[in-house]
Amino acid sequence: NAGVTQTPKFRVLKTGQSMTLLCAQDMNHEYMYWYRQDPGMGLRLIHYSVGEGTTAKGEVPDGYNVSRLKKQNFLLGLESAAPSQTSVYFCASTFDRGLNTEAFFGQGTRLTVV
Amino acid sequence: GIQVEQSPPDLILQEGANSTLRCNFSDSVNNLQWFHQNPWGQLINLFYIPSGTKQNGRLSATTVATERYSLLYISSSQTTDSGVYFCAVLSPGGGADGLTFGKGTHLIIQP
Numbered sequence: 001n002a003g004v005t006q007t008p009k010f011r012v013l014k015t016g017q018s019m020t021l022l023c024a025q026d027m028n029h030e031y032m033y034w035y036r037q038d039p040g041m042g043l044r045l046i047h048y049s050v051g052e053g054t055t056a057k058g059e060v061p062d063g064y065n066v067s068r069l070k071k072q073n074f075l076l077g078l079e080s081a082a083p084s085q086t087s088v089y090f091c092a093s094t095f096d097r098g099l100n101t102e103a104f105f106g107q108g109t110r111l112t113v114v
Numbered sequence: 115g116i117q118v119e120q121s122p123p124d125l126i127l128q129e130g131a132n133s134t135l136r137c138n139f140s141d142s143v144n145n146l147q148w149f150h151q152n153p154w155g156q157l158i159n160l161f162y163i164p165s166g167t168k169q170n171g172r173l174s175a176t177t178v179a180t181e182r183y184s185l186l187y188i189s190s191s192q193t194t195d196s197g198v199y200f201c202a203v204l205s206p207g208g209g210a211d212g213l214t215f216g217k218g219t220h221l222i223i224q225p
Binding site: 033035040041042043044045048058088090092097101102103104105107108110 | 217
């Protein structure tokens with residue numbers, strides 16, 4: 001049981017380049033989330049999805065886009081990377097938002113934009 | 115939105131010592147989790163504890179939802195306990211805004 005898997009684990013981008021981060025979960029969870037973590041801070045929510053085909057903005061959505069074409073996958077895109085997007089990105093999933101809300105996180109993606 | 119405050123921000127202990135980490139939150143919650151972020155950056159689930167008390171080996175946690183706080187206890191600390199401990203909460207209500215994290219307690223266990 002892999003849980004939540006993120007691809008890639010590390011990436012270096014030049015300013016203006018684009019990339020997509022992939023999150024895959026095998027727990028049949030409805031809800032999926034993308035967070036970023038900056039030095040000395042907790043995680044902040046970028047975008048989230050409440051089910052296949054849905055997406056919504058979180059606390060810090062600017063500069064990112066997301067898609068949830070399949071229930072098990074949640075993609076985070078950077079169309080034109082900026083140095084301010086240097087961060088560690090975490091994906092998470094939960095079964096629902098009612099009685100079973102325990103969140104499970106991927107191992108993180110360390111992104112550097114130069 | 116809900117506010118989460120963790121204390122202390124930093125803690126340095128000798129191996130074998132006990133510690134208590136605190137998490138205060140500003141509103142009612144239907145999820146509270148404690149995580150350990152190890153030196154390699156991985157987030158490890160410690161407890162899912164919206165209320166009550168749980169124990170797992172040398173670690174235990176208590177959440178008093180009516181008073182809006184949670185405590186994480188670490189007994190007989192080991193160097194592998196070093197890292198950052200995060201508290202995160204989910205408030206009930208509409209939408210699915212995800213967990214709100216505190217800024218963490220940075221724990222260093224010295225041999």
